Amino acid sequence: MRADALWRFPGARSVALAAVAFLYLPIVVLVLLSFSDGDSLAEWSGVSLRWYREVFDNADMQRAIRNSLVVACTATLLATVAATMAALVLARGQFRGKRAMEALLGLPLVVPEIVGGIAILMFFVLVGIRLGIVSIVLAHTVFVTPFAYLPIRARLDGLNPAFAEAAADLYAGPVRAFLRVTLPLIWPGIAAGAMLAFIGSLGDVVVSYFVSGPGATTLPVYIFSMVRMGVTPMVNAVSSLLLFISLALLTVSYLLGRRYASN
Amino acid sequence: MKPALRRAVLLGPATLWIGLFLVLPLTLMAYVSTLERGPSGGVLWDRHSADAYLQFLFERDLMDRLVLNTDYLHIFARSILLAGVTTLLTLAVGFPTALWMAFQSERLRLVLVFVVTVPFWTNILVRNYAWMLILRTGGTLDWLLTALHLPGPPLEILYTPWATGIGLTYSFLPYMILPIFVSLEKIDRRLIEAAYDLGADRWRVLARVILPLTAPGLAGGAILVFIPGLGAFISPELLGGAKSMMIGGLIQQQFGQSRNWPFGAALAFVLLAMVLLALWAHALRYRRERADE
Amino acid sequence: MIRRLILAATTALLLAAPADVQAQSKELLLFNWTNYMPPALLKRFEAETGIKVTLDTYDTNESMLAKLQAGGSGYDLVVPTGPTVKQMIHDGLLLKSDVQSMPNYKNIRAPFDKPEFDPAREYSAPYMWGTTGIAYDTAIAKEKLTDSWKEIFEPRPEFAGKLAMLSDMGEVFAAAAFYLGFDRCTDNPEQGQAILELLQRQKPAVKVYSASGTVDRMASGEVAMHQAWNGAFHRAQAKRATLAYIYPREGTNLWADNFVIPKGARNIDNAKLFINFMLDPKNAGEASNFTGYNNTITGSEALLTDALKADAAVNTPANMMGRLNLSRECPKTNLDLREKVWTRLQR
Known part of the structure; x- marks a missing residue:
């Protein structure tokens, strides 16, 4: 096929494959080492599930994992809904203050995490918001909103506005028009946005480090503070576990997304 | 519903949230940067001072005169350079990767997006630790090179700027790939076919059609990489060996060991101002280009 | 307001x-x-x-x-x-x-x-x-080391490039002050300058400044010398028997x-x-x-x-007790000085 050949750019494939290899090298090393029997973080001495057992025996770590997942899910949900609503308005039409609103939505990206984390901590302490799961969710939602917003907005920008207009003619209310026409069309954007938001929240160290409170340590914060006495290979095991859980979640969301798209 | 009301309802949650939990805290921080630091950390809420901003450029010498101090400028310059290099590296790797991904079949494209995102489901700290394991002397890479019978002295990559560069590039690569990929995917294939039909060769198509149409994605990716790169402090500390300070580490130090909140807040605002200036310049150029068309 | x-x-x-x-x-x-x-x-x-x-x-x-x-x-x-x-x-x-x-x-x-x-x-x-001292690998040392901070601040060739310092400005500043015979809470700019110069001379020999993962770093042999807390040393030595701990005679930190x-x-x-x-x-x-x-x-x-x-x-041991200095709160002027030294060291 002529078209096929034309879409190919020499070298692109090799770079892409190298990039994928680069992306997976640390993951593979990490997963392999998590099955090591040794005491040292980096050395290999026989296969065992020893460190996984330690994770399951460690109540603090389990609590940290649970906290991380609760925070990430809640923040993702809140941020994705808010971002979708905002994107619907900002992708269409001109109005006064639009530029300012767009800037506001982009602000969390621009503010370095360390600055935001400290500012939010000072603020929470000053107004008397108790540090805990709620405070982490509040802060994470702010920081992951742009991650959710950008792909949704990009998707909306790429849509032909005629669809929405036709939908508005076809269906009675804007809500139904949205559910029947716009939502399916922007679904890939929403899924991508939610995924990015989830990643952002789950991986966040800096903001959580500052705003976590009693009983609300998240996994990254837990790992970050495992320093005075040194990191044990348990970290390898728990990261691999997290990776497996995430992979499972991702696969489910991918399959759901496909079903939604084909409907 | 009136359009204005509808807009307000839809925009409300996101803007209120960010306003309340980011703009307000930042305002508080701006206020803190104008305060005098407390004797043992914290601030004196009712004593104002410009010390924090003066400290950025000047120090007091033995005679209590203000003299220029370039320590902080050095640290800022190094961070900008490092973030710039990281952006270029991710661009060099990310663009071809996205290009290849975008022209695969739809099914494969979905799988590829999945493949590119998976590594980012591991924690950023853990990823940096993993790189430490790989790059350290006697680490995985060393072992691999020896196993392949490649001669050479033991690797000395960890705790050098190279390691920081690898760590940052690794951390931000998907933030470059994904926006470019989204832009590429949106390009109307007929435009490209038309270009070929008009006699353009592959490289002209790339330079004249694909690249300009991907500009928003490239710009988006560059911003997503450059800005967090400026504030990065985990990779420089873990992989760079904390031998050369970056802005992020400097700010953290002010709120941590140095207990100088006003200076930390002032540094944060200098950084924020730089970022906003860059964005504004970018927006201006973008607008002028559009006006020229 | x-x-x-x-x-x-x-x-x-x-x-x-x-x-x-x-x-x-x-x-x-x-x-x-x-x-x-x-x-x-x-x-x-x-x-x-x-x-x-x-x-x-x-x-x-x-x-x-x-x-x-x-x-x-x-x-x-x-x-x-x-x-x-x-x-x-x-x-x-x-x-x-x-x-x-x-x-x-x-x-x-x-x-x-x-x-x-x-x-x-x-x-x-x-x-x-605990205390802060020098941990080193006796298998690397060509001869027995003295009990002085000199060993880490002016390292022998076999330790150059293989030593680590804690990334804690208080600990590093205090160690340098002990070595040079200054008060650890000094706010004298000339003494600060002397400490800075000492640390700058030492820097090319330093592989990493880090207070995290010290046990593993010592136990795996990634570095041969570490400014270390004694508990971390103890745990590392359990895995690498050739490690030894020095209480520097110039004095050291007891926390x-x-x-x-x-x-x-x-x-x-x-x-x-x-x-x-x-x-x-x-x-x-x-x-x-x-x-x-x-x-x-x-x-x-x-x-x-x-x-x-x-x-x-x-x-x-009782004869080492005299070398320990209980850490104390330093005045703000010292905090400022050591921050200046630390920033300039890493600028």
């Missing part, structure tokens, strides 16, 4: 926030250094008292302080180092814990019963103490961590119960066996593992 504005702006939010849960009497919110207390010990406390312990961890005094600065963090018990205790007392962040009236107070070994930062033990009870009850704590009685529990020789010994650091409780000595008993780095 701004404070009031912020308060006004968030009133709505506060109203929406869940009301404070009534103080639960069977709970203890503990905020401690990471990996600094054996989980089994906490389980036993829970079994004996029926009080559920929730443990959160931190990695520096400062990050803990940032959360407690304005009070009301919700923690019942935290574990700051001596100078930080003093500062917290000064800033009014602590509640009195009446350690003197506890049954197990009598177990506290001198001089830890009357520390400079809290002479009457009104606010704090001791936990672990002690302490239990304190912050303002805003809601389970004060439980916190006191826990402090008394930890002053019991049996429990203190168990904690030492876990952390690799020494404790301050008479009667715990017999319960230590043989390895700990035999380790001179942890069980400081």
